[in-house]
Amino acid sequence: MIRYGIIGCGHIAKKHKKAIDDVDGAKLVRVCDKDPDKLTHFTEQGVSGSTDVMEILTSPDVDVVNICTPSGLHADLTVRAAEQGKHIVVEKPMALTLTDAVRMVQACDHHGVQLSVVHPNRFRPAIRALRCRVEEGAFGTFSHANATVRWNRDQEYYDQASWRGTRRMDGGVLMNQAIHNLDLLLWMMGEVEKVSSFHSTRLRNIETEDTSVSILTFKNGALGVVEAAVTLYPRNLEESLSLFGETGTAVVGGPTANWIQAWKFADMTDGETEAVMRRVNDNPYGIPGHHCLIQDMTEAVQKGSRPLVTGEDGMRALSLAVACQRSAETGQSVYIDDLLEEFVGKEGEMK
Structure with missing residues (x-):
């Protein structure tokens, strides 16, 4: 026990x-x-x-x-x-x-x-099915990917606790709301080379950003877009992960990323595609993560x-969030390897 x-x-x-x-x-x-x-x-x-x-x-x-x-x-x-x-x-x-x-x-x-x-979220049925397709090489060469979080966290949400929306305890929309989607994006697409980001505090009375948009270049050459916001009116609209390649297109989305919305692969018939979508979408939550x-x-x-999800995995998602925030604050692109070298040696040994 x-x-x-x-x-x-x-x-x-x-x-x-x-x-x-x-x-x-x-x-x-x-x-x-x-x-x-x-x-x-x-x-x-x-x-x-x-x-x-x-x-x-x-x-x-x-x-x-x-x-x-x-x-x-x-x-x-x-x-x-x-x-x-x-x-x-x-x-x-x-x-x-x-x-x-x-x-x-x-x-x-x-x-x-x-x-x-x-x-x-790694354990959601749709995400597991997507990961299997990635591991099988079903997308061929990736062209690009999108990770989107369009949610609502109104001012009342932030006013419920003094730590919410603060830099020291909350971290902002990328850290608090979008970090799961960043983890999934990296799990599917591999390491990011550089990011160029913009963020703003548009509608909420908080210290951190409530809206963030980033352009990514992955080490495999693919491009990516991360959009995260807690300013959607009047309620959560969408959390989605979209992957696009030469032989595959997949979108997992909905108010939370639990449903397969697009599923097209060169190696699957229409009947096979419908069977996968029906299996996942009939039980989108599965066993709780x-x-x-x-x-x-x-x-x-x-x-x-x-x-299965290690400290190093958590640090990869955090590194991407930190890089996006630094790029937005400095107005410069941030290379992930350069960022990590401030904390981790070139041979992977932590300083």
Whole structure:
């Protein structure tokens, strides 16, 4: 039995609890939040609760710590958990700076613990089907790709908590809302060479950007567009991932990227295409992504293997977000390798 503790008992922590409860071999034993009222949901169900984070970090009955706090707190808590020998599941984004992301990965490597970053959208049926087509080479040579997040987060959303919309704790639309789509784009298309970005704070009274548009050049020569905004009226409109190649076209979209909207490949008949779309779109949510991640971490700890979504994976998505923000702030294109060399040596060893 792998025993879990959750730090931060806000909305997302309830998803973690359900995932842990539903996974064989996993058990939630402790939760922590500085606000005692937020512990009630968990303690009423028999889970031990505390306002002192060290009670979880030093507890001998906790194997894995799930960090569900505001994003700006992820790094310090991850390092402290690693120092206590705890494996870690950290919510997205793993950090708000590459300095912090490097600290997290280094600490986990040094103390021999596993680090998994919560990018649950990888487990959606449509995304899994898309990944299979990429691995099979069904697109041929890629021409370009689009990652789009057109959502609504109104001013009331930001006013609910003082950390939302801040640079120190939230990070903006790229870090907070679009980071999952950036992860999927990289997972499908491979590494980015350079970015040219523009962002703005158009409609929300916040410190960070609420609208962002970026042009990417991938190392494979393909081009890309990232559009992310929380300014859509009056509600979420679209989250989509579109891939285009010489022998394939695919669009996964909807209000969230759960439905296949276009699926055309040279090696598939119309009947085969319809069968795939029907299979996915009849059950677009599948097994919840948090369930898949907890099951994966449970097995990784039991077997001593690496989790499917690693700290390095989380850092790739973060690197792209940071590069987009830096380009927008400086008005210059940013080369990802140059950015990473500030934190990671040319041979891949972290500084």
